[in-house]
Amino acid sequence: MGLKHDKVVPGREDRVAACMAHGGCASGMGKQDKICLKNNERTFSQAGLCQLLPTLGMLLTLPDTAVIVHGAIGCGSTGFGMNTAIRLHHVLRGNPNAKDSLWFTTNLDESDVVHGGEQRLEETILTVAEKYRPQSIIVLQTCTPSIIGDDLVGVIEKVRPLIDIPLLYSHCEGFKTKVWATGYDVAFYAIVHGFIEKDKEGPPPKKGPRQPGERPVVNVINLASMGKPDEIEIERLLNEIGIDVVIGPNFANRETVRRMTQADLTVSVCPTHDDYLVDYLHTEYGIPFVLKDMPIGLANTRNWLLDIARHFGLEKKAEELIEREESKARQAVQRFLPALKGIKVFISAGEFRAVVTGGLFQELGMEIVGLRSYHHDEFGTEFYEQLVRAQQGKDFPVDIANFQPFELINLLQKVKPDLFCGHVYDNGWAAKLGYPTITIFRIFDHYVGYRGFYEVAKKAARNLRNPSFQKRLGENVGSAYRPEWYQQSPFAYIKTDASPAAAA
Known part of the structure; x- marks a missing residue:
């Protein structure tokens, strides 16, 4: 179906046949049947990760946004562990007075499990909007309200006309997938539907052809793959060959997310994180993409830059940049190589x-x-x-x-x-x-x-x-x-x- 039309985000077991249990040799990874790998299991499991954690880790980065975790208080408490890192991210982005992330829980109890939690969710949304006045609100539905049959979409559509800010939502039930990386897709779903598809202004129009002399614009999806120093390095490299950059959706506001629909190319920094959003921008806005390398190490950085440059006829400038940068990098690491x-x-x-x-x-x-x-x-x-x-x-x-x-x-x-x-x-x-x-x-x-x-x-x-x-x-x-x-x-x-x- 795709990000736009999926009513609920599919688990990565189904969408990309992801595997969570395998042991073997590196040389055999390409020879394994991916469907067989998908079905591997453990007879004993010591640890795991719920998709809610990466989802929260993404959505709490959105500036001036309140996240409401609809469920038991234990699910919402994961926000504590992410708050320090997100504040530090904001400090690195030039905001020394960064505030704590805004997250809330509907704190469902035994009575709510019997009688339903929809009323509590509605009241929580309205209270957060009135008391804290965020720029947007995101609601994530966890396991408990899903099991008892709370109608998340119904509550959202009822409340949406009552507040004048974007209202984002997504189903994030941990029991629906064992592949925790599905949580990134859940976050993309909330962002796209809240800031683009169901925004009060409607989806942005498709961008027309680039005008003569206009610099190309590239989306760089930052997700959980980069800190601010890495974003600066990527922006420096692409700017130097004549390309402007839009970085998001992490730490991006509504306007930046909507601007991503107007780019000339979308570039992934980590394909396994980004393909759901990349496919949406390609399908709905016709934006071509690069989805195969991560610019870590000399060879992969070279391939990544050249793949981007070819889209705009900038190979020569890219090759000149690569030669200069590789020469400096190789010289700089010489003193470490003996060790x-x-x-x-x-x-x-x-x-x-x-x-x-x-x-x-x-x-x-x-x-x-x-x-x-x-x-x-x-x-x-x-x-x-x-x-x-x-x-x-x-x-x-x-x-x-x-x-x-x-x-x-x-x-x-x-x-x-x-x-x-x-x-x-x-x-x-x-x-x-x-x-x-x-x-x-x-x-x-x-x-x-x-x-x-x-x-x-x-x-x-x-x-x-x-x-x-x-x-x-x-x-x-x-x-x-x-x-x-x-x-x-x-x-x-x-x-x-x-x-x-x-x-x-």
Whole structure:
């Protein structure tokens, strides 16, 4: 159907045949039948993530917006954990007086489960609009009101004429999908329908042909893939070859979101995040797109820039820029290369960031010995094969897991990397084993483009030079698991339609 016509956002299991459980080798990822991968399960699961978290993480970034979580108070409380990061984002964007995010919960209780929560939702919307006067309101329906049959759309349409600001909504029930990344699609749904399709001014008209001498405009979808330093780097590179940039929808107001419908090209920074919105802008507004690379590392940044430049006949300017920037970047990292050459690294993150970061490490002379992706879909498949080829065919294990630290710890003890690169909650597990760690993404850091190439090399060399904290932690923290677990395959609890999982 597509983003515009979907009444409820489909789970990524159905929309892109996403997989949440798989263990095997990198060289085999392209040979797996994606439908079979989709059906993989675990007989034991230690952890997981609800799609509500990435949805809230996106929508709370919208300026002067109130988010109402319709459900039990526990669901809404996830907003606490995101507030600090979002305030820091605003500070990095030049607003030192950034306020806390506005989020509310309808706090459904046992009585509401029996009698329904529609009245409470209606009252909450009107109260928030009157008392806090946000520029827009977003309502997310969670599991409880969906199970008892609350009519979210009915309440929204009843209240919409009573307030004079955009009213956004989306179904975000965690039980409907195991693929947490569906939450990004849920956020896109709310933004598109609230700021474009059902806006009081109606959808913007399609943009006419670009006038002679008019600079091309490119949408760059920032989502959860970039902090402000990375946005500055991308804008710098595209501006230098003659392209103007609109960055959104994270931290974008209504006007910026609507301006995205008038671009000449949409560019993804992370295809696995962005395809739902990219397809909408292409289908409804005829905007072509680039949806295959992430500008991390020299080769991927080169490919990403050239793909954009070709749309506007700017290849020559792009090639000149790339040659200058690559030369400076290679020269800048020379002093780190002796410390990095031959280092064995394990990567853990969302799939696309993990595989392209693997390419960056290989460009620095490092070897990939293991990779854990939070989920798998078609966008990452070819990159596994590229990583194996870059190591002259030297394979490595891949774990597709929505966290599952018991699998990660087992795998780390088998491959024994020299360096672990993951998100902060992954790094804690690796550090307790004594492995040096670096964070794969922080909002303060440069990670994309040429500045990112340099900063990652510097960070890796620095942490390898002084791993004393992790070493002492490993010497003084006991194992979280029994010794018997380490004798098994890390994939022992993954099952397919055909058979139990293969060994590592």
